[in-house]
Amino acid sequence: DVKVTQSSRYLVKRTGEKVFLECVQDMDHENMFWYRQDPGLGLRLIYFSYDVKMKEKGDIPEGYSVSREKKERFSLILESASTNQTSMYLCASSLLGVRAKNIQYFGAGTRLSVL
Amino acid sequence: ELKVEQNPLFLSMQEGKNYTIYCNYSTTSDRLYWYRQDPGKSLESLFVLLSNGAVKQEGRLMASLDTKARLSTLHITAAVHDLSATYFCAVDPSLDDKIIFGKGTRLHILP
Numbered sequence: 314d315v316k317v318t319q320s321s322r323y324l325v326k327r328t329g330e331k332v333f334l335e336c337v338q339d340m341d342h343e344n345m346f347w348y349r350q351d352p353g354l355g356l357r358l359i360y361f362s363y364d365v366k367m368k369e370k371g372d373i374p375e376g377y378s379v380s381r382e383k384k385e386r387f388s389l390i391l392e393s394a395s396t397n398q399t400s401m402y403l404c405a406s407s408l409l410g411v412r413a414k415n416i417q418y419f420g421a422g423t424r425l426s427v428l
Numbered sequence: 429e430l431k432v433e434q435n436p437l438f439l440s441m442q443e444g445k446n447y448t449i450y451c452n453y454s455t456t457s458d459r460l461y462w463y464r465q466d467p468g469k470s471l472e473s474l475f476v477l478l479s480n481g482a483v484k485q486e487g488r489l490m491a492s493l494d495t496k497a498r499l500s501t502l503h504i505t506a507a508v509h510d511l512s513a514t515y516f517c518a519v520d521p522s523l524d525d526k527i528i529f530g531k532g533t534r535l536h537i538l539p
Contacts, residue, residue, distance in 0.1 A: 344525050355516065355531035356471075363525065371526070403470060407525060414478065415459065415520050415527065419470040 316340070317420035319404050325426045332391040334423050336404030343409035345387035346417065347371075347379065350401040362387055363409060394427045401425075430455050432519055434530040442538050444506050449533045451500040451517035459520040460500045461527060462491050464513045471516065475502075507537045 320335035338345065346361040348371075358371030360379040368379050376398060380388040387406075391398055401424050405417040431454040441447050451460070462474040475484040477493035477500060484491050488511065490503045500517055514534045518527040 346526075353531065356529040358526060361526060405471075409525060414476050415525050416461070416473050416476055417471075417527065418473070421470045 317404055317406055317418050319402075319420040319423050321423050322421060323424050323426075325428065326391075326394050327428055328395060330391075330394050330427075332394050332425065332427075334389040334391075334402055334404075334425070336387045336389070336406075336420055337385050338387075338404075338406040338418070339385065340406065340408075340418070341384065342406035342418075343384070344407045344417075345381065346405040346407075347377075347387065347389045348403045348405065349373070350403055350422070356403065359389065394425075396427050399425060399427045430519070430521055430528050432517060432528050432530040434515075434517055434533050436533060437531060438534045438536075440536045440538060441504075441507055443508055446506065447504050449502040449504075449515055449517075449535070451502070451530055453498050453500075453517075453519045453521075453528075455521050456495070456498075457519040457521040458495060459527075460493050461518040461520070462500070462502055463516045463518065463529075465516065465532070466513050474515075504535075509537050509539050511535065512537045 317338045347359040348356040362368045362381040378390045404420040407417045435450045460477045463471040475491040480495040482493045488505045514532045516532045518529040520527045
């Protein structure tokens, strides 16, 4: 089974803090994604990466950055956390290519509260 | 801009009843996904529909895809409480490995 592990289930941070959310997958997937999930808004893509050191902006990249130094690890960084970044953050991974059917496998999520 | 719209967004139903969730999308896509999310949990893949007319079934859930109408349905037969969850549809219109999610349908099945 594919396993996508997010380092924290719950985080509480102060406004202005630098926040790191870590995600690790164990199935050698090329693609990795960061979403945020808010009530009534569904899942919105923040960033995705299709290879080591490669990244592309999603729909809502403002206030976030990412790092992918190793294939299995994809980090989401909030440079200066703000209260409007309080949300559930979901990491996902998938195999590259049409044959893989692009099924995304999700981690358990990190619920971040910024006070 | 691609839109993925689910209808209804919230559904409360009795056990034993049948119902259908609809997913409309605004641009061509040959791949459509259904995911389930239990409260406080992450998303789990239910179905992948890869062509027009595709139908997939598992247990009391059946999903279908009409690419010409840009419509997918998730049909629930004789609902049971364990099916209470939020169901998301998603499409992959550009085959670039990014998928676009609908807002989700929160299904509450009353015993």
